[in-house]
Each structure stands twice: as structure tokens, then as C-alpha cells.
Amino acid sequence: MLVLVIGLLIFLGAHSVRIFAEGWRTATIARRGEKPWKGLYTLVSLLGFALIVWGYGLARQQPVLLWQPPVMMKHLNSLFTLLAFIFLAAAYVPRNHIKARLRHPMVLGVKLWAFGHLLATAKLADLVLFGAFLLWAILSFRAARQRDRALGTVYAPGTVGGTLVAVVIGAVAWAAFAFWLHAAWIGVAPLGAR
Incomplete structure (x- = not known):
């Protein structure tokens, strides 16, 4: 279950930046550029998603x-x-x-x-x-x-x-x-x- 929770925190955390830190997001994109932001966002999202899939699979083995x-x-x-x-x-x-x-x-x-x-x-x-x-x-x-x-x-x-x-x-x-x-x-x- 721990892997699932970590995956959810990473994936949903990345997708929550606009909810909780819109100003920081805007400033970071202005400072670093849109492409680097999107690249990092994609990598973090993929890592979180992979952990969700793996963690959910593990959790289903002992329901x-x-x-x-x-x-x-x-x-x-x-x-x-x-x-x-x-x-x-x-x-x-x-x-x-x-x-x-x-x-x-x-x-x-x-x-x-x-x-x-x-x-x-x-x-x-x-x-x-x-x-x-x-x-x-x-x-x-x-x-x-x-x-x-x-x-x-x-x-x-x-x-x-x-x-x-x-x-x-x-x-x-x-x-x-x-x-x-x-x-x-x-x-x-x-x-x-x-």
C-alpha cells in the first residue's frame, strides 16, 4: 500500500500545483521556460503514474x-x-x-x-x-x-x-x-x- 500512496502523492501532487501554488507555477515557468516546466511535469507525472500502477497491483495481491x-x-x-x-x-x-x-x-x-x-x-x-x-x-x-x-x-x-x-x-x-x-x-x- 505504501508504493500506491507514494505514487498518488507524486502524481496528484504534480497535478495539484495549479490548485495550491498557481503563483509559484507561473513564476517558475516565467523564470525557467515553458518547455523545461512541461518536461519536468511530464517526468514527475510518469513516475507517479508508474508507482500508482505498481502499488495498486501489489495491494491487490493482498486485498x-x-x-x-x-x-x-x-x-x-x-x-x-x-x-x-x-x-x-x-x-x-x-x-x-x-x-x-x-x-x-x-x-x-x-x-x-x-x-x-x-x-x-x-x-x-x-x-x-x-x-x-x-x-x-x-x-x-x-x-x-x-x-x-x-x-x-x-x-x-x-x-x-x-x-x-x-x-x-x-x-x-x-x-x-x-x-x-x-x-x-x-x-x-x-x-x-x-
Whole structure:
């Protein structure tokens, strides 16, 4: 469990600089340059992610069951995860109604993904992993909305075409992950598919 916690601290710590130290981040980028900042940010993030994957794998070898979630929660998690994939796609597809309305759909997608997995899973490692991501997403969304208000950020209006592209890309990615990749990479078939 220690490796998982260290990985979460490194990964989410790097992703929390804008939440807790926006001024320091801005000053560091101005002093060092954007490319060195992005390079260091990427290396730290990859290290943290690798430790999360390794630590979660280690923790799953000796699971600590906390409760038994109802089967219905797995179905609810599938719905939340579908929406999370659509929100993730909406973060990158230009001029869609989802981003125009929600402003930060990727962070909201992380919230849904983490919350859904907390409902559907019941082991200590799950609580640590998904709970940490849920807490980060809540704080990140709040900070992003505050930055938007402070800077007067205006988002491009959405179009039907952009929205449909985001929904289709998100749904196709979700289906690939739910029916094949989740089982192949994580060893759990969320929809019973193998």
C-alpha cells in the first residue's frame, strides 16, 4: 500500500500545483521556460503514474475487503464511466456544447470515474486510489472555476457537430475499454466480458 500512496502523492501532487501554488507555477515557468516546466511535469507525472500502477497491483495481491457493494452499483459505475469517457473526449473536441456548458469536462469526468468506482468496489486499495482521485478532482474543479472567474475566461460556444463527435468518440472509447481493455490491462471485466 505504501508504493500506491507514494505514487498518488507524486502524481496528484504534480497535478495539484495549479490548485495550491498557481503563483509559484507561473513564476517558475516565467523564470525557467515553458518547455523545461512541461518536461519536468511530464517526468514527475510518469513516475507517479508508474508507482500508482505498481502499488495498486501489489495491494491487490493482498486485498482488504471493507464491505460488499450491491451488484446494482457496478451498473451505475458503468453509466458514470461512460459519461466520464464522453467528458474526457469533450475536453479535446473543439466547439462542443459539453465543454461550453461544463467548462472543465475532463475534471468532471475524473470525478464521475472515481465516484462510480468507489460505489462499485470495496477494497482498501480501491478506497485509497479512487478516493484520492475524487478528492483531487473536487479541489481541481473548484480551483479551475475560480481561475476562470478571476481571468474572465470565455469558452467558445458549442455546435451540434462538435458535440456529436465528442459523444461518439467517448462512447466508442468507453466500449473498447469496458468490453476488452479493462480486463486485459487490469484483470477485471466490468461488464462480465472477457
